[in-house]
Amino acid sequence: MTTTPAAFEAARRRARASAMRLASRAARPTAAGLALVLTLAACSSGDQGETGTEADASPSGTVTLVTHDSFALSDGLLAAFEEESGLTVETVAAGDAGTLVNQLVLTKDAPLGDVVYGIDNTFASRAIDAGVLQPYTPEGWADRDVPEQLGDGALTPVDLGDVCVNADTAWFESNGLALPVTLEDLAKPEYKDLLVVENPATSSPGLAFLLATIGAFGEDGFEEYWTSLAGNGVKVVDSWEDAYYVDFSGAEGGTRPLVLSYATSPAFTVTEDGSATTTTALLDTCFRQVEYAGVLAGTDDEAGAQALVDFLLSADVQADVPGSMYMYPADNSIELPAEWTQFAPLAPAPFTVDPADVSANRDEWIDRWTAATIG
Incomplete structure (x- = not known):
């Protein structure tokens, strides 16, 4: 079932x-x-x-x-x-x-x-x-x-587990738009107003995604990246529930086909016959x-x-x-579980940040993220 x-x-x-x-x-x-x-x-x-x-x-x-x-x-x-x-x-x-x-x-x-x-x-x-x-x-x-x-x-x-951007594959197919692959893709004009993420000050996956961008772009480059996402219409909400079940088109009828969730999420959106899933995790956007x-x-x-x-x-x-x-x-x-093997693989090369660096800089990084993204 x-x-x-x-x-x-x-x-x-x-x-x-x-x-x-x-x-x-x-x-x-x-x-x-x-x-x-x-x-x-x-x-x-x-x-x-x-x-x-x-x-x-x-x-x-x-x-x-x-x-x-x-x-x-x-x-x-x-x-x-x-x-x-x-x-x-x-x-x-x-x-x-x-x-x-x-x-x-x-x-x-x-x-x-x-x-x-x-x-x-x-x-x-x-x-x-x-x-x-x-x-x-x-x-x-x-x-x-x-x-x-x-x-x-x-x-x-x-x-x-991996925190990753998830995509509503049916939405992308019906709109004739290729799925984004990388973090850089998410800031491209064709994906304007499509992404919803959680606030790292209030959400564990939100913090994980902030760390993914720090792992990808470095402490000196993540703010510029988030400024570009803000300019591309990223929506920031306080919780995973709001992002996934209010704004994500692949769940309860939201309008945004890209959401920050987990690599395991697609294992729970399989079709009735179990042969496919209606969502996918973008494994080049993940934090472990x-x-x-x-x-x-x-x-x-x-x-x-x-x-x-x-x-x-x-x-x-x-x-x-x-x-x-x-x-x-x-x-x-x-x-x-079989569904995990087929639909919820871990990212082969997730972004990482040294835990000691996170401990030393977490609050400062969140403040800088807030200034770059929300203002």
Whole structure:
């Protein structure tokens, strides 16, 4: 059975759009609830300092996983891990990747949990430099076909994916216009007023695309490129949902046939017979995102935290990543869904920016982008 655009909307909102989590998952705090968690953590830290006994207490059998809002696994996976390990897993969703890292830094002396999942390569250096993680390398890691760890073992990759411009192929065919291929093509007159992208100040894919242009044109050239896009009628919106489901002609009837989305998106716009997809990702416009897990410094249950990281790298979880979180598994040996193999290949040569450079320059780059694109 093929997945319709409407089903893709529900799935993407559930799994990749952090502000629009619609799936019911237990014990996810609201913003007020997270504030309470932070307050209690701070109070707990003070109590420990006074008594000197809390930190030495025996582990409760509960490990807390702090995540971004898009964490999801198929029903039964966590329960199976809990039964096998004897541990209980609680999750705390702290916002998008940037908010997640900010909260970890703010609560460094009284950590929110034992393990973190969802730090990506655009925020990794900040977390490592702040000392919120402690190194852990899963057994047999060196023998697996996976991306490198960061921070001498502080962050272990769990999944990856490409943020790319997507095109409504039917629109281009009906209008007799060739698909653009490169970033430079998007600024050509024939593609005027056709592209919608997300704001890097408010959107994770928007930031990834900004980094793609920095990777392509350099720190001294990306502003000129964005000025040319602005002159060519690029539309900037705050969220992926607005871009894809309001403005993109390949989804819900928008008018723009080019949208910033994911390389995996075309796997969810296949035709009824499953033989083709109505959209395509422009693989020469992509930025590679990698999402990591790590043991939080100060965990009260180091062994349990390490077991949970091992679980996230297990074959069962890695095989579940495409269907639950719409990313590629970090383990390259995992068999992918047929639709992904056919319609959602990764970019052969995505643009990259060193995570340390991102950490040092992110805010400045966004300010410069804003001046060049929005004014």
